[in-house]
Amino acid sequence: MEQIKCQCGHNNPPGTDLCASCGRPLTEKEKRKKLADMRYEGSARRSQTYNKSIVDKVWNFFSSVKIGIAIIVAILVAASIGTILPQQLFIPAQGEEAVREYYADVYGSFGAVYHFLGFHDLYSSYWFQALIGMLGISLIIASLDRGVPLYKSLKNQRVLRHESFMKRQRFFGAGEAEPDALDASAQELENMKYKVRREKNGILAEKGRFSRWGPYVNHAGLIIFLIGVMLRALPGFYIDESLWVREGEMRAIPGAPGYYLASENFEVTTYSGEGDEEVYGEALEEAGTVVKDYKTDAVLYQVPEGSPPGATDNLEKVKEYEIEVNHPLQFDGYNVYQMDYRLNELSSMTFALTNKETGESRGELTVDLSDPQHIYELEDGSTVELIGYYPDFSGFAENGEPQTATPIPNNPGFLVEMTTPETPEGETSFIVIRETVEPFGENEYKLTFQSAETRDVSGLVIRKDVTLPILILGGIIFMIGVTQGMYFNHRRIWIQEKADGTVLVAGHTNKNWFALKKELDKTTETAGLPPAADQQEEAKQKEKEGENRYDVG
Amino acid sequence: MSDKKKKRTIIRTVLLLIMVSAIGYTIYSNATAEKNVLEVGEKAPEFVLTDLEGNEHRLSEYKGEGVFLNFWGTWCKPCAREMPAINSQYEVYKDQGVNVLAVNIDQSEFEVQSYADRYGLNFPIAIDEAKSVMEAYSVVPLPTTVLISPDGTVTDIITREMTEQEVAAHMESIKPE
Structure with a gap:
């Protein structure tokens, strides 16, 4: 395709409506218009110029504003479909099969169809992400295709425009003027903070050009935001893990290699409904117990640089911190939040070795459930030997061996051999809470449960989000762009003195025509320029009058 | 143009x-x-664990030999079923440059020791007290067996119970040349 050469000698890219230099209309369509189409300064949108190879076709597809809007609508529709039923993440079922059944059971056939179509996990579906990606591509390409030519034509614009360009501006006036009108109006426009350029017999006064970049700045902000969201998928950028830690225990922090967290104490307080809290009395009666606060006294440790996992004897204490709801432990970009808890897990049990007949005690022993000992020696020479410990006793296997279902002491079982000076042969007994089994016949002694100690378990969540500053930056840039485009406008006034002494005045702005009109009128008055009329208003007026006449007629 | x-x-x-x-x-x-998950083909993360007998096991010290890393717990039934198979294959491969290390997930020494005694396990067993090795190897289900080749790369991750033939085949696969 050929460049379009304007009468003024300027070469314009194909597809240009108005000459970038003098402003003459270049297309037939543009010539027929009474007012010039000033969008993108009449420059050629790049996308419309070439349409040959596949690359160009794809490019043009994304460059289209219509396509961009269609993508946005599609995203909005899809996103709203995702809110009809709760997403998979928020339902109590886990596992593919269970999730499918949950939707069918709870929401009937609609739920089944919803699940079948994959809407239960809509926001992480590949097609939803693809739509978001397409929106990103559309934003970038559409902005490049419009922003670059716009920038070029605003940068290259000449002071002197062709008469036809000025005539076809919305504000236009022509006529006699005071002798030094140009100087006076330049002065007046400068007073009104216009940037004034003069060339021979003409003036171009301009202000607020930067507002034209508003949409592009705003798109750049959106794109930065999308990049931030995209980075979350990369390893190390976004961590969201959970950790259960018991009082007195130390755990490697998932997602944070080299860091360990120990819980010294966990505490939960509930509303008492007394004193200051009496006001809540009624609500508490209805709701039962309401948690006021829960917190973990945590100690953060770190291994020295280069120390591999497994070794925990060389830990360095980093800090102590009371993790409370909304007051996370912070270190190295990580946040550790208090999220959940489990109360009263057994931690130790105390038994007395007693004679079944006389009830006489030979002494007590305490079994630390996280570290049971092999042999417990009592004061008078009696011993209790632990043969087996089953923290979550779930029954006996076929071979008679006791089984444990989990490593958590929910239902501790102990296989013991008790030896006393009276029974030096030893007696075997299997003890679970409230039950004692004597597998090898009647015993003389038994272990009597005395007391137990419990501990609490803190549920913590570890989060690290490196992308947050990027998201914030994107948001800020977006808002700057919006402000730039919304609250500022690009006003231009052209004045030109023709050889015969006639003075032409034209004005254009991208919005807020009223303000431009005021400034134009002020200049006209002070400098004695011919008054400029609003050609659009006039056209409307004529139309109206025509209609009226028709009505009357 | x-x-x-x-x-x-x-x-x-x-x-x-x-x-x-x-x-x-x-x-x-x-x-x-799942992010930050150990995958086959990656370099096996370094670790140091002390077994029940007090011997230290550092992965990098086994360079040039295969490492058969088995994560288990006393409550895990498939673990109990495959332990005898691992034990007998350990006897076959221990002199051929294949090291077996069973890593218990934070249970008490008493439980682990009495379990080892009951099953007559001869290979070294260590307790991962802070679950840090489990974390580094992103172990989720038990049993999980990680095969580490003589050059230190993860060649396979098995997250189910193995038969004796499978155990043998896996040990064969990480035997140094």
Whole structure:
């Protein structure tokens, strides 16, 4: 395709409506218009110029504003479909099969169809992400295709425009003027903070050009935001893990290699409904117990640089911190939040070795459930030997061996051999809470449960989000762009003195025509320029009058 | 003119490729949901564990030999079923440069020791007290067996019970040449 050469000698890219230099209309369509189409300064949108190879076709597809809007609508529709039923993440079922059944059971056939179509996990579906990606591509390409030519034509614009360009501006006036009108109006426009350029017999006064970049700045902000969201998928950028830690225990922090967290104490307080809290009395009666606060006294440790996992004897204490709801432990970009808890897990049990007949005690022993000992020696020479410990006793296997279902002491079982000076042969007994089994016949002694100690378990969540500053930056840039485009406008006034002494005045702005009109009128008055009329208003007026006449007629 | 057009096509192609591949990669890595997970082919993370007899096991010291790393717990029934198989294959391969290390997930020494005694386990057993090795190897289900080749790469991760033949085949696969 050929460049379009304007009468003024300027070469314009194909597809240009108005000459970038003098402003003459270049297309037939543009010539027929009474007012010039000033969008993108009449420059050629790049996308419309070439349409040959596949690359160009794809490019043009994304460059289209219509396509961009269609993508946005599609995203909005899809996103709203995702809110009809709760997403998979928020339902109590886990596992593919269970999730499918949950939707069918709870929401009937609609739920089944919803699940079948994959809407239960809509926001992480590949097609939803693809739509978001397409929106990103559309934003970038559409902005490049419009922003670059716009920038070029605003940068290259000449002071002197062709008469036809000025005539076809919305504000236009022509006529006699005071002798030094140009100087006076330049002065007046400068007073009104216009940037004034003069060339021979003409003036171009301009202000607020930067507002034209508003949409592009705003798109750049959106794109930065999308990049931030995209980075979350990369390893190390976004961590969201959970950790259960018991009082007195130390755990490697998932997602944070080299860091360990120990819980010294966990505490939960509930509303008492007394004193200051009496006001809540009624609500508490209805709701039962309401948690006021829960917190973990945590100690953060770190291994020295280069120390591999497994070794925990060389830990360095980093800090102590009371993790409370909304007051996370912070270190190295990580946040550790208090999220959940489990109360009263057994931690130790105390038994007395007693004679079944006389009830006489030979002494007590305490079994630390996280570290049971092999042999417990009592004061008078009696011993209790632990043969087996089953923290979550779930029954006996076929071979008679006791089984444990989990490593958590929910239902501790102990296989013991008790030896006393009276029974030096030893007696075997299997003890679970409230039950004692004597597998090898009647015993003389038994272990009597005395007391137990419990501990609490803190549920913590570890989060690290490196992308947050990027998201914030994107948001800020977006808002700057919006402000730039919304609250500022690009006003231009052209004045030109023709050889015969006639003075032409034209004005254009991208919005807020009223303000431009005021400034134009002020200049006209002070400098004695011919008054400029609003050609659009006039056209409307004529139309109206025509209609009226028709009505009357 | 045609130079300019060529340039434009190149710029457009490059920009489109960058954008499409960035989006494609994002969707792909979101689809492979679990992040920071150890995968076959990666270098096995270094660790130091002390076994029940007090011997220290440092992965890097086994360079040039295979390491059969088995994560287990006393409550885990499939673990109990495969332990005898591992034990007898350990006897076969221990002199052929294959090291077996069973890593218990934070149970008490008493439980682990009495379990080892009951099953007559001869291979070294260590307790991962702070679950840090489990974390480093992103172990979720038990049993999980990680095979580490003599050059220190993870060659397989088995997350189910193994038969004796399978145990033998796995040990064979990490035997030094």
